[in-house]
Structures are given as C-alpha cells and as structure tokens.
Amino acid sequence: MFEFTDDQLALQAMVRQFAQEELAPNALDWDERKHFPVDVLHRAGELGMGAIYVDEEFGGSGLTRCDAAMIFEELAHADPTISAYISIHNMVTWMIDTYGDRQQRARWVPVLADMGVLSSYCLTEPGVGSDAAALTTRAVRDGDHYVINGTKQFISGAGVSGIYLVMVRTQDTGHAGISTIVVEEGTPGLSFGPEEKKMGWHAQPTRQVVFENVRVPVANRLGAEGAGFGIAMSGLNGGRLNIGACSIGGGQAALDKSVDYLKERTAFGGPLINQQSILFQLADMEIELVTARTLLWRAADALDRGADDAVKLCAIAKKVATDAGFTVANAAIQLHGGYGYLTEYGLEKIARDLRVHQILEGSNEIMRLIVGRIVAEE
Amino acid sequence: MKLIVLVKEVPDTYGDRKLNLETGLADRGASEAVLDEISERALEAALTYADANPGTEVVALAAAPAGSVSTVRKALGMGADRAIHVADEALAGADIVLTAQVLAAAIKRDGFDLVISGNVSTDGSGGMVPAAIAEYLEVPQLTGLSEIEITDSKVSGTRPIDGGAQRVSAQLPAVVSITEAFPDPRFPSFKGIMAAKKKPFETVSLADLGVRADDPEVARSIMLSIAEKPPREAGIKIVDDGEAGKDLADFLLKNRLA
Numbered sequence: 001m002f003e004f005t006d007d008q009l010a011l012q013a014m015v016r017q018f019a020q021e022e023l024a025p026n027a028l029d030w031d032e033r034k035h036f037p038v039d040v041l042h043r044a045g046e047l048g049m050g051a052i053y054v055d056e057e058f059g060g061s062g063l064t065r066c067d068a069a070m071i072f073e074e075l076a077h078a079d080p081t082i083s084a085y086i087s088i089h090n091m092v093t094w095m096i097d098t099y100g101d102r103q104q105r106a107r108w109v110p111v112l113a114d115m116g117v118l119s120s121y122c123l124t125e126p127g128v129g130s131d132a133a134a135l136t137t138r139a140v141r142d143g144d145h146y147v148i149n150g151t152k153q154f155i156s157g158a159g160v161s162g163i164y165l166v167m168v169r170t171q172d173t174g175h176a177g178i179s180t181i182v183v184e185e186g187t188p189g190l191s192f193g194p195e196e197k198k199m200g201w202h203a204q205p206t207r208q209v210v211f212e213n214v215r216v217p218v219a220n221r222l223g224a225e226g227a228g229f230g231i232a233m234s235g236l237n238g239g240r241l242n243i244g245a246c247s248i249g250g251g252q253a254a255l256d257k258s259v260d261y262l263k264e265r266t267a268f269g270g271p272l273i274n275q276q277s278i279l280f281q282l283a284d285m286e287i288e289l290v291t292a293r294t295l296l297w298r299a300a301d302a303l304d305r306g307a308d309d310a311v312k313l314c315a316i317a318k319k320v321a322t323d324a325g326f327t328v329a330n331a332a333i334q335l336h337g338g339y340g341y342l343t344e345y346g347l348e349k350i351a352r353d354l355r356v357h358q359i360l361e362g363s364n365e366i367m368r369l370i371v372g373r374i375v376a377e378e
Numbered sequence: 379m380k381l382i383v384l385v386k387e388v389p390d391t392y393g394d395r396k397l398n399l400e401t402g403l404a405d406r407g408a409s410e411a412v413l414d415e416i417s418e419r420a421l422e423a424a425l426t427y428a429d430a431n432p433g434t435e436v437v438a439l440a441a442a443p444a445g446s447v448s449t450v451r452k453a454l455g456m457g458a459d460r461a462i463h464v465a466d467e468a469l470a471g472a473d474i475v476l477t478a479q480v481l482a483a484a485i486k487r488d489g490f491d492l493v494i495s496g497n498v499s500t501d502g503s504g505g506m507v508p509a510a511i512a513e514y515l516e517v518p519q520l521t522g523l524s525e526i527e528i529t530d531s532k533v534s535g536t537r538p539i540d541g542g543a544q545r546v547s548a549q550l551p552a553v554v555s556i557t558e559a560f561p562d563p564r565f566p567s568f569k570g571i572m573a574a575k576k577k578p579f580e581t582v583s584l585a586d587l588g589v590r591a592d593d594p595e596v597a598r599s600i601m602l603s604i605a606e607k608p609p610r611e612a613g614i615k616i617v618d619d620g621e622a623g624k625d626l627a628d629f630l631l632k633n634r635l636a
C-alpha cells in the first residue's frame with residue numbers, strides 16, 4: 001500500500017507528463033485571464049481522467065481511489081484549480097455510474113468519461129451550506145415529470161457544464177426527503193448567475209444555478225425518491241479524498257519551488273538553504289505533506305475496501321490534507337520573501353487556490369463534526 | 379500490414395547525461411530512462427496508420443538492457459500490439475553495426491512489411507542504424523522523412539535536403555526513418571496503460587537470433603579512449619558603445635557563422 005506498483009508508476013508518469021506539458025505552462029495565464037480550458041479538459045478526458053474510479057462498462061477507467069489520489073496530486077502539482085475541477089467532475093460521473101440504472105449510465109457515463117460534456121455537483125444553496133439536509137430547492141411531481149424551483153449557490157463549472165446533478169427536496173422530511181436529479185443544459189427555466197469574483201480558482205467558473213419551473217422527466221432521477229442525501233454524501237467521501245490530494249499536490253509544488261529557490265538565493269554570505277532555521281522550516285513542510293499523504297492513502301484504501309471506518313478516515317484525511325496544503329503554500333510565500341508575494345513566482349496563486357479546499361466539500365469544521373460524532377457514538 | 383517500430387530507451391534530456399569514464403558506457407543511473415521522443419514519433423506514425431487501417435499489426439522492437447521493460451512497455455501503453463525486447467549482456471556498448479545486425483535479425487525472424495524508426499536517437503546521435511538495418515535486410519530505405527504515406531504495396535514521403543525537398547518512394551518491404559517534423563506522439567491513456575501488461579511481450583537473446591557479439595569475422599568499432607567534456611568557457615560579451623552591430627557582424631564572420 002505504501003509503494004506504487006509498476007502500473008501505478010506508469011500511470012503517474014503519464015499524468016505527470018500531461019500535467020507538466022499541458023497544464024503547468026498555462027496555469028498562471030489561465031488564472032490571470034480567468035480562462036476555463038475546456039479543450040484541455042477534453043484531452044484529459046480522452047486519456048481516462050473524467051471517470052477515473054468508475055466501472056469500465058460504460059467507459060470508466062476502472063482504477064482505484066488510491067490511483068485517483070496519486071493522479072489528482074500530480075495534476076494539482078501543475079494546477080490545483082484544474083485538478084480540483086476534474087475532481088468534482090469525477091464525483092458526478094461516479095455518482096451517475098453508481099446510482100444510475102443501465103439506461104442512465106449508458107446515456108451519460110460515456111460523454112462524461114471523455115469530458116466532451118462537463119458536469120456540476122449542485123448541493124449548496126444561498127441560505128444552506130454546511131447544513132445540507134436543510135436544502136430548499138423543490139421538485140414537485142407532475143405526471144411523469146418533476147418541476148424544479150430554487151437556487152443553487154457556488155456551483156463549480158456552472159454555465160459551461162452540460163450536466164447538473166441536483167440535490168432537491170421532494171418531501172418535507174429532512175434528509176429523508178431529498179432526491180437526486182440530473183438536469184441537462186438547455187432545459188427551459190434553467191439559468192445561471194454572473195461569474196462570482198473570488199480569491200482563487202480563477203481558471204474555473206463559479207455561479208449560481210437558478211431553476212424556474214424546470215421540467216425534467218422522472219427518468220432523470222438517480223436512485224429512489226428520498227435517497228438523494230445518501231447519494232450526495234457518498235459522492236463526497238471520494239470528493240474529499242480527491243480535494244485533499246489536490247491540496248497535497250499544490251503544497252508539494254510550493255515546497256519544490258522553495259527548495260530550488262533557497263539553493264539559489266544568497267544572503268548573509270551564502271545560499272539561504274544553509275541557514276538551519278530555514279532547513280527546519282522545509283522539514284516541517286515535508287513532514288506536513290508526508291503525514292497528510294500517508295493518511296490520505298490509508299483513507300483511499302479504506303474506501304476501496306468499503307471498510308467500516310471509511311467515512312471517518314475520509315473526513316480526517318480531508319481536514320489534515322487541506323490544512324497541510326495551505327500551511328505549506330503559505331510558508332512557501334514567506335520563504336520566498338517579497339518574491340513570494342509576486343504573481344510571477346506562482347506561490348501566491350497556489351495559496352489562493354488551496355485556501356478554498358478548507359471550506360468546500362464539507363468545511364474542515366464539518367470534518368471535525370463528523371469525526372466527533374463518530375467518536376461519541378463508538 | 380505489419381509495421382515494426384524501433385523504440386529506444388535513452389537518458390532523459392532534462393537530466394544530467396553522463397558517461398562512465400572507466401567503462402566508456404552511458405551512466406544509466408545518472409538520469410531517468412525514458413522512451414526516446416523520436417521513437418515515440420515513429421510509433422505515432424505507425425499508430426496513426428493503424429487507426430485508419432484495421433487489421434494493421436504494430437510491433438515495437440527494442441534492443442535494451444533487461445531493466446528497460448517498463449520503458450518498452452510504454453510503447454504498448456500507447457497502442458502497439460506487442461513488443462519484442464532484445465536483452466543480452468553482450469550488447470552493452472554495442473556499436474552501430476552490431477545494433478543494426480541484431481535488430482535486423484529480430485525483424486527478419488518476425489517478418490515485416492515496413493520498419494519505421496526515428497532518424498537519430500537523442501543519446502548516441504549516430505543516425506546510421508536505420509540505413510544499416512535496411513542493408514542487412516536487403517530492402518530499400520527512405521531516411522530522414524518529414525512526411526509519410528503508406529499504401530498496401532508502397533511507402534513514399536518527403537525528405538528535406540539542403541535547399542529543397544525530395545519526393546521519394548519504395549516498394550514494400552522497406553525501412554523508413556522519420557524526423558522531428560512528424561506530429562507529436564499521443565499520451566498513453568489509462569486504459570492503454572492497464573491493457574499493456576496483458577499484451578504479448580517477448581524477450582529474446584542474441585542466441586535466439588543467431589547473432590554473435592564477438593564474431594571474429596565481423597569488424598567492430600573499439601573505443602580507445604574517452605574524456606570528459608571540457609567545461610564551457612565564458613562567452614564573449616559585446617557591450618553596445620555604438621559599434622555593437624559591427625562587432626557582432628565581425629564575430630559572426632570570424633567564426634563562419636554568417
């Protein structure tokens with residue numbers, strides 16, 4: 001479990017080459033221009049990155065969660081924003097493949113797998129974030145259709161995605177009254193808010209998704225009516241690992257840049273890396289990242305095995321990894337002095353991008369809530 | 379149609395490339411080993427043809443140390459149908475003629491319609507192996523192509539030369555080598571990588587091919603001495619005091635660079 005197999009090394013070599021050639025040279029430019037590179041995402045999809053841990057039957061790559069963690073880390077080393085978007089897209093593809101019936105899978109998984117069509121995960125609302133079970137977007141049954149009304153907030157990829165996986169209220173029974181429905185782009189009544197201006201993640205759009213009497217066939221519902229909250233949460237277990245891996249990749253890039261820089265930068269009569277306190281700082285960064293990565297692989301392994309403690313381990317790994325990534329990126333800015341604050345050096349972007357990983361896919365406070373509740377029950 | 383693509387493992391050009399001064403061999407530990415990019419382009423040319431022509435067989439052929447399996451397997455990940463890996467300790471330090479003799483023997487043993495190779499590897503930079511293979515196989519060779527067209531019975535292409543371009547063609551079977559002008563190679567997909575280990579991978583020795591590395595009848599090149607590349611000297615700095623243009627022109631003329 002702690003040593004990559006030959007297959008994993010070959011996968012890693014390919015993803016690294018793809019990330020370093022297709023993402024890394026453009027990351028700062030996309031960030032500055034707020035450009036969402038759908039063409040590059042499509043190429044990533046053709047290599048299998050749109051459905052990494054999805055069954056092969058309808059076009060998934062059939063890899064493991066451990067493979068996925070390694071893949072997202074490599075992608076994020078080049079650009080955390082793009083890696084994180086691919087992570088969200090994989091979450092949606094996996095949910096449709098796992099909870100959809102054969103028709104739904106045959107219809108949506110192939111186009112999502114090659115990322116010819118992008119997707120969005122729509123849970124959060126303007127008034128409801130952490131307490132997701134309180135969501136209010138409503139789907140009312142009308143014959144063999146649902147009519148959806150409500151607003152989703154902070155939706156990644158919105159406006160560009162072709163498929164929206166929406167958590168809606170079908171009954172007023174708390175989390176037991178939530179269902180999951182696929183809404184396709186172009187459905188009358190579906191519209192989007194303006195692109196949010198934000199701290200990081202500039203290379204992917206975040207918008208409101210607005211539903212005004214949106215009619216979708218009942219056949220677009222995944223799983224049973226009322227099963228939506230469980231579906232949404234099970235998608236997030238993997239999502240948490242992926243976003244954690246994105247943080248580790250970004251943090252590793254920041255550490256690698258720091259080591260190179262401190263060997264070159266001289267002060268007080270020699271390269272800065274010779275200062276012991278700086279060496280200790282680099283050691284702390286490495287310790288944070290290795291700790292997080294080790295834990296993340298353990299959680300990924302637990303999810304692959306369907307272990308009882310998978311939910312807890314995913315929550316722990318998400319918190320540890322996203323905190324580690326941001327801490328390391330922030331420390332890297334400090335180690336670069338004034339240059340760390342300049343956009344050109346790429347470090348402030350990593351810190352801006354990684355900051356949101358502590359907030360989304362369940363905030364790190366919610367991770368503690370999950371772990372605390374499990375501990376109290378045990 | 380059966381295409382054999384020559385694929386070579388080389389030290390990554392991004393790393394330090396070193397020679398071992400005692401043995402005269404490339405120091406394989408000094409940098410990461412990768413599939414030569416020109417080999418990947420040759421493979422891309424073969425795969426592009428195979429994509430458009432079902433029933434085409436693409437075989438990757440490498441002469442490389444036994445430890446090079448994962449590099450050779452990358453060719454399978456990209457889409458080659460099977461691989462032949464000639465691995466034999468007697469091949470360490472093989473010269474161009476021996477390398478060509480061995481590869482030609484492997485090609486003949488397997489049978490082929492067309493051999494596709496890069497024109498020159500990024501490590502040895504000899505650029506003679508494809509031509510020598512064609513001689514051993516006694517088939518026509520089209521070297522240094524910037525474009526290729528393959529039909530059932532013929533291969534043709536464009537070969538850039540000083541001040542022009544030649545249109546060349548040959549009947550199959552034949553050997554061609556291609557240049558950097560060919561399209562970028564594809565990445566192996568996840569599926570390709572996972573399928574690669576299930577594809578046939580044959581390892582053969584010199585004995586299997588009936589080739590003797592120390593055949594006294596065959597001339598071999600022998601390396602007599604080896605020296606480290608001299609350190610680079612500092613260049614000349616021309617400061618513009620109004621005469622820089624002239625100084626620059628003088629420099630170029632003096633060094634026959636103009």
Ligand SMILES: Cc1cc2nc3c(=O)[nH]c(=O)nc-3n(C[C@H](O)[C@H](O)[C@H](O)COP(=O)(O)OP(=O)(O)OC[C@H]3O[C@@H](n4cnc5c(N)ncnc54)[C@H](O)[C@@H]3O)c2cc1C
Pocket residue numbers: 088120121122123124127128129130131153154155156157198201206356359360361362363364365366369
């Ligand atoms: C750039 C970006 C992209 C996003 N993409 C998506 C997306 O694609 N799809 C989607 O559905 N959502 C998305 N989100 C939404 C994100 O998941 C939420 O912002 C997050 O879940 C937090 O919800 P909230 O913002 O409503 O904060 P709130 O829930 O209002 O929380 C405010 C603060 O209180 C803390 N808090 C809340 N409850 C508790 C508690 N019980 N105990 C202790 N502390 C608590 C929180 O941790 C937080 O610090 C995105 C957000 C951003 C910023």
